[in-house]
Amino acid sequence: MLWGVSGPLFLLDYLGAVAVAVAVALAVRELTGRRARGATPDRVELAYLTDRALLACQVGVAALRRAGGVTVGELATLQAEGPPPPRAPGLVRALHTALRRPQTWAAVLADPDVGRALRRSVARLARDGWLLTPGQRRRVALGTLPLFAVAAVGVTRLVESAVEGRTAGGPASVAGLLLCCLATALGGWWLTEVPETGAAARRLLRRLRREHAELDPERRPVWQGRDTDALLTAMALFGPRPLLAVDPAFAVQVGVDPERDRPRPERRPARR
Structure with a gap:
């Protein structure tokens, strides 16, 4: 034949x-994962959908920092002061609990309470259809x-x-x-490289990025006069670079790479 x-x-x-x-x-x-149910993910959960656990933790600690609840101490340590923000997500509360005593950022990420809060967030996102279950990921892989x-x-x-x-x-x-x-x-x-996010989550992220396009770091937004909500939304949708622009010293403390995540300088036209 x-x-x-x-x-x-x-x-x-x-x-x-x-x-x-x-x-x-x-x-x-x-x-696969075309439909989602439940509430729209909050900013910490959106950050997880965008770039997984590290960005979710960076958004959570940025929320604490902007609320005046985190200070930078000696030997690159962080410490929480005062109560967490009202109605804070579970991960933000776990980060606050971990920072009740001075700790490095690496120790915060390894804290058991932070890990449990992350797993609960992931479980909710998977239950509501924003993240693919192992069975759904196998189905996508078998489609190849x-x-x-x-x-x-x-x-x-x-x-x-x-x-x-x-x-x-x-x-x-x-x-x-x-x-x-x-x-x-x-x-x-x-x-066969199956995304962890479902189709519904990818549609949601694309829509929100269009709606908040003015916060895209590539457009070099002016942060003076913008509130905390705008900063956290920008981080959740576009990565940690906005924190580097607003609070560079703190951003470095929480793992933002100044070389990789800083916007590229604009090229000046060559002189004739």
């Missing part, structure tokens, strides 16, 4: 099969199997043609099929 058509025609059929397999893989990815099956068919044609002396087409067809098989396998391998 694999040799009943000429090389160019088989290559066209192969590309059509690849297109169908890619469509199946992408459809499974987009439909048609791609590997198509690649296997192409490789089988090439190998058996070489072993049994059958023709797989001219040199151009053989080279094209070989390259297509390699690209198909690499594409399938790339698609």
Whole structure:
């Protein structure tokens, strides 16, 4: 069956099969976790959806800092002063509890109460459909199997043609099929990297980033006069760079890399 058509025609059929397999893989990815239920995630949870646990903790400690509840001490230690903000999320309260005595940022991240608060947040996000469950992630990974099956068919044609002396087409067809098989396998391998967030969470993040586009660090927003809500929203949606612009010394203390996370300087036009 694999040799009943000429090389160019088989290559066209192969590309059509690849297109169908890619469509199946992408459809499974987009439909899995398409619906979410429950309340919209708060800013700490949005930060987790954006860049997982470290950013969630950075947003939480920034909330404490802006409320006047965290000071920087000697030997790169942090300490909480006063009560946590009212109606603070569970992770913020856990960070406040961990900082009742001076600790380094690394020790705060390793605190058992902080870890438990993070696990509770992750469990709620998964229960409400914002994060994919292990079963859903396996389903997305299995959606790439048609791609590997198509690649296997192409490789089988090439190998058996070489072993049994059958023709797989001219040199151009053989080279094209070989390259297509390699690209198909690499594409399938790339698609097996399953995102932790579901389709509903990705849609939510895209919508919120459009609504708050003026807070994108790439647009170099002016932070003077903006309130804490704007800062925390910007961090939750775009990463920790806004904290580096508002409170650089504290940002470094909580793990923000000044070199990697600082906005790139604008290029000046060359003088003529």
